[in-house]
Amino acid sequence: xxxxxxxxxxxxxxxxxxxxxxxxxxxxxxxxxxxxxxxxxxxxxxxxxxxxxxxxxxxxxxxxxxxxxxxxxxxxxxxxxxxxxxxxxxxxxxxxxxxxxxxxxxxxxxxxxxxxxxxxxxxxxxxxxxxxxxxxxxxxxxxxxxxxxxxxxxxxxxxxxxxxxxxxxxxxxxxxxxxxxxxxxxxxxxxxxxxxxxxxxxxxxxxxxxxxxxxxxxxxxxxxxxxxxxxxxxxxxxxxxxxxxxxxxxxxxxxxxxxxxxxxxxxxxxxxxxxxxxxxxxxxxxxxxxxxxxxxxxxxxxxxxxxxxxxxxxxxxxxxxxxxxxxxxxxxxxxxxxxxxxxxxxxxxxxxxxxxxxxxxxxxxxxxxxxxxxxxxxxxxxxxxxxxxxxxxxxxxxxxxxxxxxxxxxxxxxxxxxxxxxxxxxxxxxxxxxxxxxxxxxxxxxxxxxxxxxxxxxxxxxxxxxxxxxxxxxxxxxxxxxxxxxxxxxxxxxxxxxxxxxxxxxxxxxxxxxxxxxxxxxxxxxxxxxxxxxxxxxxxxxxxxxxxxxxxxxxxxxxxxxxxxxxxxxxxxxxxxxxxxxxxxxxxxxxxxxxxxxxxxxxxxxxxxxxxxxxxxxxxxxxxxxxxxxxxxxxxxxxxxxxxxxxxxxxxxxxxxxxxxxxx
Numbered sequence: 109x110x111x112x113x114x115x116x117x118x119x120x121x122x123x124x125x126x127x128x129x130x131x132x133x134x135x136x137x138x139x140x141x142x143x144x145x146x147x148x149x150x151x152x153x154x155x156x157x158x159x160x161x162x163x164x165x166x167x168x169x170x171x172x173x174x175x176x177x178x179x180x181x182x183x184x185x186x187x188x189x190x191x192x193x194x195x196x197x198x199x200x201x202x203x204x205x206x207x208x209x210x211x212x213x214x215x216x217x218x219x220x221x222x223x224x225x226x227x228x229x230x231x232x233x234x235x236x237x238x239x240x241x242x243x244x245x246x247x248x249x250x251x252x253x254x255x256x257x258x259x260x261x262x263x264x265x266x267x268x269x270x271x272x273x274x275x276x277x278x279x280x281x282x283x284x285x286x287x288x289x290x291x292x293x294x295x296x297x298x299x300x301x302x303x304x305x306x307x308x309x310x311x312x313x314x315x316x317x318x319x320x321x322x323x324x325x326x327x328x329x330x331x332x333x334x335x336x337x338x339x340x341x342x343x344x345x346x347x348x349x350x351x352x353x354x355x356x357x358x359x360x361x362x363x364x365x366x367x368x369x370x371x372x373x374x375x376x377x378x379x380x381x382x383x384x385x386x387x388x389x390x391x392x393x394x395x396x397x398x399x400x401x402x403x404x405x406x407x408x409x410x411x412x413x414x415x416x417x418x419x420x421x422x423x424x425x426x427x428x429x430x431x432x433x434x435x436x437x438x439x440x441x442x443x444x445x446x447x448x449x450x451x452x453x454x455x456x457x458x459x460x461x462x463x464x465x466x467x468x469x470x471x472x473x474x475x476x477x478x479x480x481x482x483x484x485x486x487x488x489x490x491x492x493x494x495x496x497x498x499x500x501x502x503x504x505x506x507x508x509x510x511x512x513x514x515x516x517x518x519x520x521x522x523x524x525x526x527x528x529x530x531x532x533x534x535x536x537x538x539x540x541x542x543x544x545x546x547x548x549x550x551x552x553x554x555x556x557x558x559x560x561x562x563x564x565x566x567x568x569x570x571x572x573x574x575x576x577x578x579x580x581x582x583x584x585x586x587x588x589x590x591x592x593x594x595x596x597x598x599x600x601x602x603x604x605x606x607x608x609x610x611x612x613x614x615x616x617x618x619x620x621x622x623x624x625x626x627x628x629x630x631x632x633x634x635x636x637x638x639x640x641x642x643x644x645x646x647x648x649x650x651x652x653x654x655x656x657x658x659x660x661x662x663x664x665x666x667x668x669x670x671x672x673x674x675x676x677x678x679x680x681x682x683x684x685x686x687x688x689x690x691x692x693x694x695x696x697x698x699x700x701x702x703x704x705x706x707x708x709x710x711x712x713x714x715x716x717x718x719x720x721x722x723x724x725x726x727x728x729x730x731x732x733x734x735x736x737x738x739x740x741x742x743x744x745x746x747x748x749x750x751x752x753x754x755x756x757x758x759x760x761x762x763x764x765x766x767x768x769x770x771x772x
Contacts (some may be wrong), residue, residue: 109203109221109310111493113196116533118178119169120146121517124534128513129510132489135504136497143533144497144517145318147515148464150395151495152316154193154225157461158346160339161316164192171531171532180185189228196222197311206306211237211298212245221307231301240264242298246289251281259651266293312493318466322446323347323421325435328405330416333359347446350453353420354378355400363417371494375400390441390476390484395427398434398445439471444480455491458577463488469503477502487524500644513537538612568771569599576639576678577601578739583681583761586750592758595765598772599637636662637771639764641677663771670760679714679735681761683754687714690738690749701725 115124121143135145147425156162164210167666168192170178181187199207199219217236247260247269256276263269266289273286321343332348336359355378362371379398399422405414421434423441434442447468455462469477477500477538497515498504504512514536523660561686571577580601584594595601596679667676678680679687684705692702708717715735722733742749 109199109307109312110198111195111312112220114151114197115193115361116147118171118190119150119164119192121519121533122146122150122170123171125533125535128535128537130493131511133484133494133508133511134496136495136515137499137504137511137512138497138517139499142515142517144515145466147499147535148316148466148495149196152191152314152464154195154223154544155231155311155314157313157315157459164225164227167697170269180387189226189688191224193228194222194224196220199307203310205308206310207302210246210302210306211242212248214238214344215298217243221303223308223311231308233300235299235303235307237297239298242302244287246292246298247367249281249285252285253282255280265396266297284522296297310460312460312462314464314466315451315461316466316633317450317468319439319443319470319558321346321450322439323351323434323449325421325433325442326410326413327411327419328363328416329359329402329419331412341767344446344498347450348419350450351378351382351400352419353453354381354449354456362419371402375402379621382445382448385452386445389479389486390444395425397424397426398422399431400423406522426471436485436709440473440476443477448715451488455487462495464492465494467498468496469500474500474502481505512697532557555610567596567598567600568637569768570593570604570636570638570640571601572641573603573605573735575735575739577603578736578743579678579681580639580761581740582743582746583758584744584765585760586753587765592762593766593769596769599768600718623655635772636663637768639768640664640666641675643739666768667764669767670764675713676745677713677715679738681764682757684714686752686754686757687738688726689752690741691718691733694741695727695731695744 111130113127113129115127116122140142153162153164199221204219215238222234259272270289273282278281292298292301324344328349339454355374355375379400382399401420403418405416405418422431423437424431517533559735586593670681688703692698710719
């Protein structure tokens with residue numbers, strides 16, 4: 109049985125989430141206060157792993173602005189109890205077979221089962237079943253006495269069938285069939301009977317986990333046993349009990365073990381098993397070993413642990429040769445370990461759950477968040493469905509954006525109050541309908557993926573912007589078409605946004621080059637050259653690169669070595685008249701106020717001269733000058749414009765490409 113759709117309403121910030129699809133792994137992305145936790149909590153209480161958590165409270169949970177109106181309507185009998193959560197499941201082959209064992213083949217209209225619950229805290233279900241086919245299957249019993257079987261052939265209702273069976277001799281097959289049909293009648297039909305007796309027991313439980321379920325690292329065993337017996341376990345108790353179970357122990361075993369060595373061996377085995385899991389998926393520090401110890405309480409132990417027997421969870425760091433309590437480690441490590449302890453026991457027992465993780469990467473470094481995603485993909489996928497919330501770009505797999513559902517509360521984003529039906533938390537599958545602030549984690553995830561792709565190149569040529577990339581690609585292609593040297597295809601041209609951003613770019617490239625590669629082989633695998641429009645305000649940025657040895661001086665080129673003028677841009681590699689033709693045509697100035705070299709005046713960078721000109725003669729509204737537009741115009745109209753490119757321009761670019769290719 110697989111959770112396929114869900115919807116939440118009338119719960120905290122959620123008035124109506126809308127119906128949203130769920131897959132093997134679903135990521136709820138939204139800002140703080142957008143309602144992600146409310147969605148997970150509403151789903152959790154629909155069918156919780158911890159049964160005591162399965163109630164909705166009108167006082168605590170109904171949207172506060174409308175709660176009194178709702179109470180009055182319910183008390184007056186003009187409104188039923190509001191529904192909170194509905195979950196729709198796709199039935200698997202085994203589920204369908206279990207249904208057909210009761211109804212026979214063909215009675216199930218479609219393999220879908222839904223459950224819902226509201227403020228009356230009654231679990232309701234929806235199953236589309238052909239009652240007539242199910243009844244015919246139930247009555248077709250080969251062991252019935254022939255007279256009874258013959259009389260039942262024309263029966264179409266449960267009531268009539270029970271009347272026939274009531275008149276028959278009480279043979280065993282008759283009694284069994286009558287008992288079965290009375291139960292079906294009591295449950296108001298075959299659909300309800302199948303739902304309640306077959307499918308509800310197969311429903312996966314929702315297992316909710318957040319930072320409040322983290323292990324504290326120590327516990328008094330007698331107190332833990334009392335809380336368990338009295339049904340008042342605290343949140344940190346659940347991963348601790350999972351840890352004890354993974355050691356194949358029970359609480360009583362920790363107190364009444366017959367042989368100390370047996371206890372120590374089991375605790376050591378549990379520690380080793382969890383250590384392997386931690387080291388496999390915790391790249392922050394691979395020198396850790398988990399250890400557990402059971403000792404009699406001492407007078408100076410922490411409060412609540414001064415009588416009886418205590419369990420201590422410790423972490424040994426072989427790098428620093430020190431042992432520390434688990435609870436004193438980083439919050440991210442404690443969260444990760446606590447989740448492994450509890451979920452590992454769930455997985456070992458093959459419990460039927462859907463995982464609901466609220467902000468699982470909140471305390472984790474970006475790299476540790478990537479480790480956690482890797483754990484989800486390797487250990488959770490294929491075993492349990494996962495729904496988790498985040499606002500971190502590192503918890504979003506940019507290769508699987510189809511898993512993302514955007515969570516947005518329009519009420520907190522609107523400048524003016526919204527009508528009640530338009531506000532509240534909603535789940536949006538269409539990313540285009542989300543606000544820019546809500547989408548920022550997705551943009552960050554996409555940027556991270558693009559950066560990784562760019563840094564994968566062995567030879568990176570950093571340029572200032574898109575215009576540089578377009579002109580270099582165009583001129584390289586034209587030269588190659590003439591049988592002359594163009595820019596080698598071994599170069600990957602990467603716009604980095606100017607010299608001011610070059611230091612960060614080079615540092616990132618260097619770190620990407622050394623990731624997972626040892627020593628000199630790593631740096632040799634990365635080849636960075638820079639072709640910049642170096643302006644007078646920016647040399648210090650490049651000078652910093654030389655001093656930090658992130659870049660050699662001979663690997664920074666400017667256009668000054670290939671054309672005339674002081675500190676030229678790539679646009680100055682073209683003849684002035686040709687470049688102004690691109691500007692005039694793209695901005696449609698030819699018939700109104702074309703720009704000519706004489707208009708601009710002599711000398712200096714063409715871009716600076718154009719800037720001064722347009723300050724005096726503004727372009728039409730919304731037509732601000734952008735460097736990339738003339739470059740795109742050249743690319744779109746290359747067949748028409750290429751014949752106008754001068755031999756001198758070709759020569760300048762050819763010399764540039766030859767020098768760059770010698771750097772490979």
